[in-house]
Amino acid sequence: MLHTQPIDIVRTQSLTSLVQREVERLILTGELAPGERINEQHLAARLRVSRGPVREALRGLEKARLVEARVNRGVYVREISVEQALEISEMRGLITGYVCARLAAASTAEQRAHLAQLIEDMDAAITANDAQAYYEQNLAFHDALMDYAGNARAKEMYDALVKESHLTRRKSLFSARAMAESNAEHRMILDAIRTGDAAAARAAGEAHIVGGKRRFLDAIGVAETAI
Amino acid sequence: MLHTQPIDIVRTQSLTSLVQREVERLILTGELAPGERINEQHLAARLRVSRGPVREALRGLEKARLVEARVNRGVYVREISVEQALEISEMRGLITGYVCARLAAASTAEQRAHLAQLIEDMDAAITANDAQAYYEQNLAFHDALMDYAGNARAKEMYDALVKESHLTRRKSLFSARAMAESNAEHRMILDAIRTGDAAAARAAGEAHIVGGKRRFLDAIGVAETAI
DNA sequence: ATGCTGTAAACTGTCAACAGTTTGAGTTTC
DNA sequence: GAAACTCAAACTGTTGACAGTTTACAGCAT
Structure with missing residues (x-):
């Protein structure tokens, strides 16, 4: 009975969850752009399912704030201001500060070593001026912080926020300088975690918010005073 | 044409959203208890709709973390440990700390007066040993903090957390002493907001977390060291 | 009595069809 | 030429039905 597993996989997942994951992927990769309308029939035909599971999946994505439903007018990929x-x-920064404080209070040597490694990798990405690599490693760094902090709820909220943040049209192509600043802040976070200073770790997380916000505004060319 | 409004309501709101609100109400009021199974057919019959809208509504509530779906086994009102x-x-406390800091940085006299009034009301509830009134006014106080802080996202996340927290079976019937402690912390928050000290306001919010957590554990009879 | 097996009822997952609304092209009117 | 109207196509909201799975119970063996 070698081929029993595929059947199990089909049986143990509903079409709704599969559709939901697929649509989420389409949105996060930008194949479905913010503001774009999602046609239930076409989507159902494309995925070879009926409209029922598609509608259920879209209802889930609505609560996840990735799409917006307008009565009798269909659902649209959400646009965020x-x-x-x-x-x-x-x-995101608030939660980051929280987990940093928790890690300062309790973290293992292995965890700190992994964080240090990621910071090294990001330094390498900066040297290579590889913004894409930096972006991904930055996500990995923050994911690791969330995983290690031991608060599943904080991680889930953070992940939801990250997904939502992908809705911004302006793909943040950070300059080498911005990346260097950002990574310096990562290092400050790790330093504070290493010394076990929860308040400092939290402050470092907070500083990372403020810095990230400023860099975001710089990148899109909006003066902070204009907000 | 006196009876035109109900029709309009039906037209401008989908059955799904109506079902979702109703099921949410049933859960939050405890008519549907945590762990209880939700029968789609019975629910649809009770609300006089077909199963489609019911299923869509349940999918939304799943993302809102109020129910849990098990494949081929139905959805259950979520139980939380x-x-x-x-x-x-x-x-909740983290977000509260955040909004307190924001309010310390920017709040109007009216807003501060309203918060002060709510604290007075809670004092009255304590004197009357009316835990139910205290509970509701406490929610109103925190709602007001969220409203006035001017971060819609923080408010939404907080509201979702509050709804989820209602899933706990143990209705927190605070003692008069616990209520007094809690309200004293509210007063410290307001004082810090009044003096415009963001760090102190945030710290007061944080203290309110720790205090609330300790009181919660006391109420359910679990030693903090056991967690 | 107790445990196992088979069967039927109940229920979930999925689909296809119907009803009502929106949208846009074409036509008419001013 | 522009605005208003008409009407059909397209699409969403909703429903009812079908297929497959789970569950509970009765019957049987031990």
Whole structure:
């Protein structure tokens, strides 16, 4: 009975969850752009399912704030304003500060070593001026912080915010200088964690918010005073 | 044409959203208890709709973390453990600290007066040993903090956490002493906001977390060291 | 009595069709 | 030429039905 597993996989996942994951992927990769309308029929035909599971999946994505439904008018990939992007960023930073403080209070040597490694990798990406690599490693760094802090709820909220932040049209192509600043802040976070100073770790996380917000505004060319 | 409004309501709101609100109400009021299974057919019959809207509504509530779906086995009102309740509480407190800091940086006299009034009301509830009134006014106080802070995202996340926290079976019937402690912390928050000291306001919010967590554990009879 | 097996009822997951609304092209009117 | 109207196509909201799975119970063996 070698081929029993595929059947199990089909049986243990609903079409709704599969559709939801696929649409989420389409949105996060930009194949479905913010503001774009999602046609239920076409989507159902493309995925070879009926409209039922598609509608259920879209309802889930609505609560996840990735799409917006307008009555009798269909669902649209959500568009977020600069103000909303900043709010999301602040919430991300808030949670980051929290987990940094927790890690300062309790973390293993292995965890700290992994964080240090990621910072090294980001330095390499900066040297290579590889913004894409930096972006991904930056996500990995923050993911690691969330994982190690031992608060599953904080991690889930953070992940939801990160997904939502991908809705911003302006793909943040950071300059080498911005990346260097950002990574210096990562280093400060790790230093504070190493010394076990929860307040300092939290402050470093907070500083990372403020810095990230400023760099975001710089990147999109909006003066902070204009907000 | 006196009876035109109900029709309009039906037209401008989908059945799904109505079902979702109703099921949410049933859960938050405890008519649907944590762990209880939700029968789609019965629910659809009770609300006089077909199963489609019901299923869509349940999918939304799943993302809102109020229900849990098990494949081929239906959806259940979510049960949360003490650990999860503590995580939710910490996140609530985290956001509270954030908005307190923002209010210290910017708030109007009217807003501060309203907060002061709510604290007075809570004092009255304590004197009357009316835990129910205290509970509701406490929610109103925190709602006001969220409203006035001017971060819509923070408010939404907080509201979602509050709804989720209602899933805990143990209705926190605080003692008069616990209520007094809690309200004293509210007063410290307001004092810090009044003096415009963002750091102190935030610290007061943080203290309110720790205090609330300790009181919660006291109420359910779990030693903090056991967690 | 106790445990196992088979069967039927109940329920979930999925689909296809219907009803009502929106949208846009074409036509008419001013 | 522009605005208003008409009408059909397209699409969403909703429903009812079908297929497959789970569950509970009765019957049987031990």
